[in-house]
Amino acid sequence: xxxxxxxxxxxxxxxxxxxxxxxxxxxxxxxxxxxxxxxxxxxxxxxxxxxxxxxxxxxxxxxxxxxxxxxxxxxxxxxxxxxxxxxxxxxxxxxxxxxxxxxxxxxxxxxxxxxxxxxxxxxxxxxxxxxxxxxxxxxxxxxxxxxxxxxxxxxxxxxxxxxxxxxxxxxxxxxxxxxxxxxxxxxxxxxxxxxxxxxxxxxxxxxxxxxxxxxxxxxxxxxxxxxxxxxxxxxxxxxxxxxxxxxxxxxxxxxxxxxxxxxxxxxxxxxxxxxxxxxxxxxxxxxxxxxxxxxxxxxxxxxxxxxxxxxxxxxxxxxxxxxxxxxxxxxxxxxxxxxxxxxxxxxxx
Amino acid sequence: xxxxxxxxxxxxxxxxxxxxxxxxxxxxxxxxxxxxxxxxxxxxxxxxxxxxxxxxxxxxxxxxxxxxxxxxxxxxxxxxxxxxxxxxxxxxxxxxxxxxxxxxxxxxxxxxxxxxxxxxxxxxxxxxxxxxxxxxxxxxxxxxxxxxxxxxxxxxxxxxxxxxxxxxxxxxxxxxxxxxxxxxxxxxxxxxxxxxxxxxxxxxxxxxxxxxxxxxxxxxxxxxxxxxxxxxxxxxxxxxxxxxxxxxxxxxxxxxxxxxxxxxxxxxxxxxxxxxxxxxxxxxxxxxxxxxxxxxxxxxxxxxxxxxxxxxxxxxxxxxxxxxxxxxxxxxxxxxxxxxxxxxxxxxxxxxxxxxxxxxxxxxxxxxxxxxxxxxxxxxxxxxxxxxxxxxxxxxxxxxxxxxxxx
Numbered sequence: 001x002x003x004x005x006x007x008x009x010x011x012x013x014x015x016x017x018x019x020x021x022x023x024x025x026x027x028x029x030x031x032x033x034x035x036x037x038x039x040x041x042x043x044x045x046x047x048x049x050x051x052x053x054x055x056x057x058x059x060x061x062x063x064x065x066x067x068x069x070x071x072x073x074x075x076x077x078x079x080x081x082x083x084x085x086x087x088x089x090x091x092x093x094x095x096x097x098x099x100x101x102x103x104x105x106x107x108x109x110x111x112x113x114x115x116x117x118x119x120x121x122x123x124x125x126x127x128x129x130x131x132x133x134x135x136x137x138x139x140x141x142x143x144x145x146x147x148x149x150x151x152x153x154x155x156x157x158x159x160x161x162x163x164x165x166x167x168x169x170x171x172x173x174x175x176x177x178x179x180x181x182x183x184x185x186x187x188x189x190x191x192x193x194x195x196x197x198x199x200x201x202x203x204x205x206x207x208x209x210x211x212x213x214x215x216x217x218x219x220x221x222x223x224x225x226x227x228x229x230x231x232x233x234x235x236x237x238x239x240x241x242x243x244x245x246x247x248x249x250x251x252x253x254x255x256x257x258x259x260x261x262x263x264x265x266x267x268x269x270x271x272x273x274x275x276x277x278x279x280x281x282x283x284x285x286x287x288x289x290x291x292x293x294x295x296x297x298x299x300x301x302x303x304x305x306x307x308x309x310x311x312x313x314x315x316x317x318x319x320x321x322x323x324x325x326x327x328x329x330x331x332x333x334x335x336x337x338x339x340x341x342x343x344x345x346x347x348x349x
Numbered sequence: 350x351x352x353x354x355x356x357x358x359x360x361x362x363x364x365x366x367x368x369x370x371x372x373x374x375x376x377x378x379x380x381x382x383x384x385x386x387x388x389x390x391x392x393x394x395x396x397x398x399x400x401x402x403x404x405x406x407x408x409x410x411x412x413x414x415x416x417x418x419x420x421x422x423x424x425x426x427x428x429x430x431x432x433x434x435x436x437x438x439x440x441x442x443x444x445x446x447x448x449x450x451x452x453x454x455x456x457x458x459x460x461x462x463x464x465x466x467x468x469x470x471x472x473x474x475x476x477x478x479x480x481x482x483x484x485x486x487x488x489x490x491x492x493x494x495x496x497x498x499x500x501x502x503x504x505x506x507x508x509x510x511x512x513x514x515x516x517x518x519x520x521x522x523x524x525x526x527x528x529x530x531x532x533x534x535x536x537x538x539x540x541x542x543x544x545x546x547x548x549x550x551x552x553x554x555x556x557x558x559x560x561x562x563x564x565x566x567x568x569x570x571x572x573x574x575x576x577x578x579x580x581x582x583x584x585x586x587x588x589x590x591x592x593x594x595x596x597x598x599x600x601x602x603x604x605x606x607x608x609x610x611x612x613x614x615x616x617x618x619x620x621x622x623x624x625x626x627x628x629x630x631x632x633x634x635x636x637x638x639x640x641x642x643x644x645x646x647x648x649x650x651x652x653x654x655x656x657x658x659x660x661x662x663x664x665x666x667x668x669x670x671x672x673x674x675x676x677x678x679x680x681x682x683x684x685x686x687x688x689x690x691x692x693x694x695x696x697x698x699x700x701x702x703x704x705x706x707x708x709x710x711x712x713x714x715x716x717x718x719x720x721x722x723x724x725x726x727x728x729x730x731x732x733x734x735x736x737x738x739x740x741x742x743x744x745x746x747x748x749x750x751x752x753x754x755x756x
Contacts, residue, residue, distance in 0.1 A: 029608075045695050
């Protein structure tokens with residue numbers, strides 16, 4: 001009995017080891033940002049159903065983790081496409097080049113708006129970026145421009161027009177791409193409004209970065225984990241709290257929560273798309289051109305992604321909460337796919 | 350203080366202790382009940398489904414008989430629905446009307462016609478999936494995102510008897526999907542079974558062989574002591590470490606394919622190996638030495654005595670330990686993160702080298718999606734996982750009661 005089991009195990013392991021290297025991959029592999037994941041998966045599924053080819057496997061690894069896998073090399077064991085909620089960094093581009101991933105195609109697929117929202121039963125709010133900075137930064141300048149620990153406990157202490165509620169904001173932890181975007185799009189811009197900090201930026205960019213990146217830890221900002229659904233649930237239970245998350249979650253939970261105005265503009269499909277709502281970031285997918293033609297279905301998949309029925313104003317990605325690109329940018333994305341024009345070093349920042 | 354006072358004091362202390370124990374159990378039971386009740390209540394909507402049953406004419410101009418799979422089935426369904434509401438004319442209203450249907454509504458019809466092209470030109474009544482919003486609305490969740498017009502159309506369809514309410518078999522027969530109404534558990538369930546098969550095939554023979562050697566044949570020296578200490582330590586290593594090990598050894602070292610049941614099973618085999626070795630050693634040790642000595646006494650070799658007498662008697666204990674180890678492996682997600690099994694995988698895996706995911710990972714993935722209907726799917730997947738674990742533990746208890754012998 002034991003002999004049979006042992007033999008069986010050995011046979012299975014041997015056959016598995018022998019069979020795998022010969023397997024050329026016939027399935028597209030995608031890694032990367034959890035923000036782009038809901039959209040890429042929808043395209044992958046439609047592509048699989050319509051083409052009859054194997055549905056691409058989409059992993060949610062985060063933008064940075066995605067680039068690490070993507071840039072590790074060319075060949076079957078490395079992914080073909082990575083999702084990114086920001087543009088590729090110079091260091092990542094160089095790592096790619098070093099490992100032989102020389103031909104990268106960058107495709108902009110749409111926008112994601114970041115929203116500051118609260119329960120539908122809570123007060124209406126309208127923030128400026130400066131007010132958000134004053135509420136959430138660990139250190140803020142006093143009236144002489146000297147940095148002091150954030151003294152504010154209530155919103156209306158910052159500005160009488162804000163609700164008379166305790167400052168309590170639920171948001172993503174530092175590991176999240178959403179947090180990075182929030183810091184860059186809201187906190188940095190808010191900090192720049194202070195003369196003393198604008199001067200600091202010129203004198204010591206590093207010190208300035210520390211000021212806007214460091215969020216207070218005295219309980220006013222609550223790190224609520226990567227799961228945006230959880231934040232939505234907590235907001236429903238606690239009408240005085242605000243939450244920070246992607247626009248698609250605001251749209252999917254309409255009626256339960258509402259988005260606050262930022263710089264006088266409420267987040268909506270139209271205002272994000274037109275660029276009037278300023279807290280939005282572009283989303284990308286990066287394609288390994290060297291795999292196109294090697295892994296079956298790459299061209300068709302990218303065609304599906306950039307087609308009007310997916311990425312367009314009435315496309316199914318818009319139903320999933322992606323903010324479509326304006327017409328000219330959508331056309332240029334489609335052109336990039338058609339020509340497969342690769343990214344050059346001078347375009348990477 | 351006299352002696353009767355002391356006795357009374359001791360007795361009341363004992364009584365108090367009993368109440369503390371009862372209270373502890375009550376708290377545990379209440380928490381468990383709340384947890385399970387919460388999951389069941391949340392999961393219920395996922396097990397039923399409302400479908401639209403409309404007679405659809407398979408128009409030969411829309412579906413080419415030579416290539417039926419490429420036909421424009423979504424347009425067919427939209428036309429059929431539009432016929433029911435001739436007064437819906439504006440573009441915006443039409444869009445809203447079509448939004449009642451699932452984005453994947455035409456898949457079933459497409460499959461049916463592709464497998465039977467003779468249906469082209471005929472009118473057949475087919476069940477059509479509604480969008481998750483419409484489905485939730487019919488189940489009485491009024492905060493589902495339908496506007497007044499959509500709700501009225503849905504009510505009209507219901508009045509005409511076109512809505513069929515039934516058990517959601519699709520939840521058990523389909524793989525993952527981005528549309529909650531067509532997302533199913535089958536892919537993850539098969540993935541879990543494949544992974545557990547690989548785990549068992551590697552961990553059981555290795556674990557039993559290691560246990561037999563250490564218990565019966567190994568010399569007692571520093572080396573075996575060291576091995577023993579290490580096995581015990583290994584059992585307590587956090588599971589994510591095994592994932593990192595799997596990434597380094599199986600993926601980067603052996604070049605095995607990412608996200609597959611084979612690699613997942615191997616990593617989990619490493620994870621449960623110490624558990625199996627420890628349980629097997631205990632089972633082997635509990636077989637009375639007199640049995641082995643009797644075998645040796647009548648002239649059996651050491652190996653014969655072990656394989657003919659000790660091992661068969663130790664099997665129930667080994668199996669119980671193994672099953673409990675497997676039950677642990679079944680609930681793991683962390684080590685699978687590193688080897689790419691936390692992924693969106695639509696196709697149901699057919700073999701050990703197909704991309705696969707497992708039940709707890711499916712729970713994790715669904716819990717993170719924005720659509721409201723995924724909440725009930727998440728709870729339903731948790732229920733399926735709990736039922737599976739319950740069954741496995743029941744098998745372990747059955748085996749123990751049936752075969753265990755007391756000496």
